[in-house]
Amino acid sequence: MGSDPHQLSLLQGFGAPKNAPGTSPAAAINPVAQVLIETSLPHLDRIFDYLVPETLDAEAVPGARVKARFGGQEMSGFITRRTSDAPEGVNLAPLAKVVSAQPVLTDELLQLATAVAERYAGNVSDVLRAAIPARVAKVDKEFTAREAAPLASDATPDDGARLAEPAPGAAEAYAGYEGAGDFLAALAAGAAPRAVLASHKSYGRASWAAQVAHAVASVRQAGRGAVVVVPDAKDLASLEAELQQVLGVNQYVRLTAEDGPTPRYRNYLRLLHGEVSVAVGTRSAAYAPVQDLGLVALWDDGDDLLLEQRSPYQHAREVLLLRTAQTGCAALFAGVSRSGEVERLVESGWASALSPSRPFLRKATPRILNTADSFQQERDPMLRHARLPHAAWRAAQEGLERGPVLVQVARTGFSPALSCQDCRTPARCTDCNGPLAQSGRTAAPACRWCGRLATNYACPECGSHRLRASVAGALRTAEELGRAFPGATVVSSSGDHTKSLVESKKALVVATPGAEPVAPEGYAAALLLDGNAMLSRESLRTPEDVLRRWFRAASLVKPSSEGGLVVVTADQEAVVAPLVRWDPAGAAAREMQLRRELQLPPAVRIAALTGKASGIEAFMADFELGGSLRSVGPVELQPREVQPRPGEGGEHRLLLFFSYQDGPRVTAALRHRKAALAAKRVPDPVQVRCDGIDLL
Numbered sequence: 001m002g003s004d005p006h007q008l009s010l011l012q013g014f015g016a017p018k019n020a021p022g023t024s025p026a027a028a029i030n031p032v033a034q035v036l037i038e039t040s041l042p043h044l045d046r047i048f049d050y051l052v053p054e055t056l057d058a059e060a061v062p063g064a065r066v067k068a069r070f071g072g073q074e075m076s077g078f079i080t081r082r083t084s085d086a087p088e089g090v091n092l093a094p095l096a097k098v099v100s101a102q103p104v105l106t107d108e109l110l111q112l113a114t115a116v117a118e119r120y121a122g123n124v125s126d127v128l129r130a131a132i133p134a135r136v137a138k139v140d141k142e143f144t145a146r147e148a149a150p151l152a153s154d155a156t157p158d159d160g161a162r163l164a165e166p167a168p169g170a171a172e173a174y175a176g177y178e179g180a181g182d183f184l185a186a187l188a189a190g191a192a193p194r195a196v197l198a199s200h201k202s203y204g205r206a207s208w209a210a211q212v213a214h215a216v217a218s219v220r221q222a223g224r225g226a227v228v229v230v231p232d233a234k235d236l237a238s239l240e241a242e243l244q245q246v247l248g249v250n251q252y253v254r255l256t257a258e259d260g261p262t263p264r265y266r267n268y269l270r271l272l273h274g275e276v277s278v279a280v281g282t283r284s285a286a287y288a289p290v291q292d293l294g295l296v297a298l299w300d301d302g303d304d305l306l307l308e309q310r311s312p313y314q315h316a317r318e319v320l321l322l323r324t325a326q327t328g329c330a331a332l333f334a335g336v337s338r339s340g341e342v343e344r345l346v347e348s349g350w351a352s353a354l355s356p357s358r359p360f361l362r363k364a365t366p367r368i369l370n371t372a373d374s375f376q377q378e379r380d381p382m383l384r385h386a387r388l389p390h391a392a393w394r395a396a397q398e399g400l401e402r403g404p405v406l407v408q409v410a411r412t413g414f415s416p417a418l419s420c421q422d423c424r425t426p427a428r429c430t431d432c433n434g435p436l437a438q439s440g441r442t443a444a445p446a447c448r449w450c451g452r453l454a455t456n457y458a459c460p461e462c463g464s465h466r467l468r469a470s471v472a473g474a475l476r477t478a479e480e481l482g483r484a485f486p487g488a489t490v491v492s493s494s495g496d497h498t499k500s501l502v503e504s505k506k507a508l509v510v511a512t513p514g515a516e517p518v519a520p521e522g523y524a525a526a527l528l529l530d531g532n533a534m535l536s537r538e539s540l541r542t543p544e545d546v547l548r549r550w551f552r553a554a555s556l557v558k559p560s561s562e563g564g565l566v567v568v569t570a571d572q573e574a575v576v577a578p579l580v581r582w583d584p585a586g587a588a589a590r591e592m593q594l595r596r597e598l599q600l601p602p603a604v605r606i607a608a609l610t611g612k613a614s615g616i617e618a619f620m621a622d623f624e625l626g627g628s629l630r631s632v633g634p635v636e637l638q639p640r641e642v643q644p645r646p647g648e649g650g651e652h653r654l655l656l657f658f659s660y661q662d663g664p665r666v667t668a669a670l671r672h673r674k675a676a677l678a679a680k681r682v683p684d685p686v687q688v689r690c691d692g693i694d695l696l
Helices: 005-010 107-119 124-131 137-147 180-188 208-221 233-246 261-272 283-287 316-327 340-347 358-364 374-379 390-399 474-484 531-535 542-554 573-581 584-598 613-619 663-680
Strands: 032-037 047-051 065-070 073-083 095-100 194-198 225-229 253-255 278-281 293-299 330-335 352-354 367-370 405-408 417-420 467-471 489-493 507-511 525-528 565-568 605-611 630-636 652-658 687-690
Touching: 032 065, 032 124, 047 065, 073 095, 107 124, 107 283, 107 316, 107 663, 124 283, 137 261, 180 208, 180 352, 194 208, 194 340, 208 225, 208 233, 208 293, 208 330, 225 283, 225 316, 233 278, 253 261, 253 283, 278 283, 283 316, 293 316, 316 330, 330 340, 340 584, 367 573, 390 405, 390 525, 390 565, 405 542, 474 507, 525 542, 531 542, 542 565, 542 573, 542 584, 565 573, 573 584, 605 613, 605 663, 613 630, 613 652, 613 663, 652 663, 663 687
Parallel strands: 194 330, 194 352, 225 278, 225 293, 253 278, 293 330, 367 565, 405 507, 405 525, 489 507, 525 565
Antiparallel strands: 032 047, 032 073, 065 073, 065 095, 417 467, 605 652, 605 687, 630 652
């Protein structure tokens, strides 16, 4: 009978005798290495025992990268520990090679990765793929040489990190915030407070970046380390500028994929060896191997860039929460708005709220004007038909006399969506049914999906060849504003051409949500256009997400005492009202109350099973729906444009809802079921995603 390769994988470690001819004798001390193999197969997500040859004894340290024979091939893995205990009567296969002796997988990181995998019903090796940077050989050599010599003077651990008193500027950064002094004092004393910070400003000495930097400085007074995670490079640049002012240079490292493999791996090893104790970066920085961790901080947890796009689709917020529970460190979740998940932390008492007082907010925030209210509608009868209402036009004109004016638009490009001029039917590609768009005023329409030109387009409903723009993008808006304000400089920041900073001079800055550059002295005014278009997106989180983007843009504007004005164009009063009152906490509390009544995330947890109907049926065949667990579906996803072949079904999705208390039990059952079906090599695999923000 032939041997199945998956069965051979499970039997790995049972084939080679301990001292077979031509092999090196085993190490004298702790000759058994427990190895985590890097594999995406759920049923192989466990530890395997290997023999450590004497020749590899010195390099085969816990945490090292190795190569090992597995299922007839050589695979990568990590040594989790060395032990003297071997399975009785079993001859272990030897390690093939030690790729790097650097102990990149620490015990703390392994525990964290295991906890993340358990929470998201995923594989530990998939989590480690995001957590540990790719190896760079020359960087390994650098640190091997450093271990044999004393640290250079500019790399002395904790050099200049301990501060005798709070760093200057902390009082200014937290002015008006009740309880902020106690929070910083607790950090400096080595305690572990947990707080949700409601920032109101994104520029200047009282910005969110300055507030987070002073929190890091406070925890460094206790001689402990910190990890700070932000969504993107623009936010990272703002945070770094403040850290250099508060901590000084060479007192932190950055971990972001945009730097490339060499700088990222070098900074990872600097943290691992204790040369620095502060790590900042994008979502992968949540796993930074900071020694004696005292604080984890996260900025703007509602940004979808903090969600890992590969299995098991973990969110940086949840990674930091698990790390807080694991290490007992302090936590700070900051944002101009407040997500439902963070609101739940406040309501449960897990974290306290750090918010400015209402009298302070009235002075420190800009005035918000909604063009859709009854007063504005009576004064401007053409308001519903104009993309730039009169109030917005006047705000831009007056704001340009005092400084730059921000214009937020919903879409990138020139005309990102086209429709028939006569019957308003959306224009679609005749090949792939993708939306047609126009990259410039004289450019030919083209499909946004496949790129095919539609020079001879004819409407399938009325036969018309005329097209109109359904939505105006950032480039077209910039062009139109340039004609409306001929003396003003127009700056565009969107898509692949984003800007981090703009000069504090008279200019119209047109940007898409998330791409707004910072004006060092604040914008004189901001126009939040296309509100109804942004709110028309079909998602449970659309109101929360749009409000978050509005708050972030408004936080870039000067306070009302300096003439700062924000004009928003949207008809949904329930969404606009919290912005007018500058009440992100109230908006989050009301949204959470609705979610609890409807039993929807984040009041409960959710898991999605996606695959063919037969695969989902097989997955749920022996799955118990006890406790709070309830299911919805399966239902077919959007039908394919091309009909499936006979015998092939479309993609279906089943949703499982369950409480946070039942979460560990449900996700453990999902992991077990995935492993069992993978071992049986079922023909219709099912994808499992937990707590995805785009599932509803």
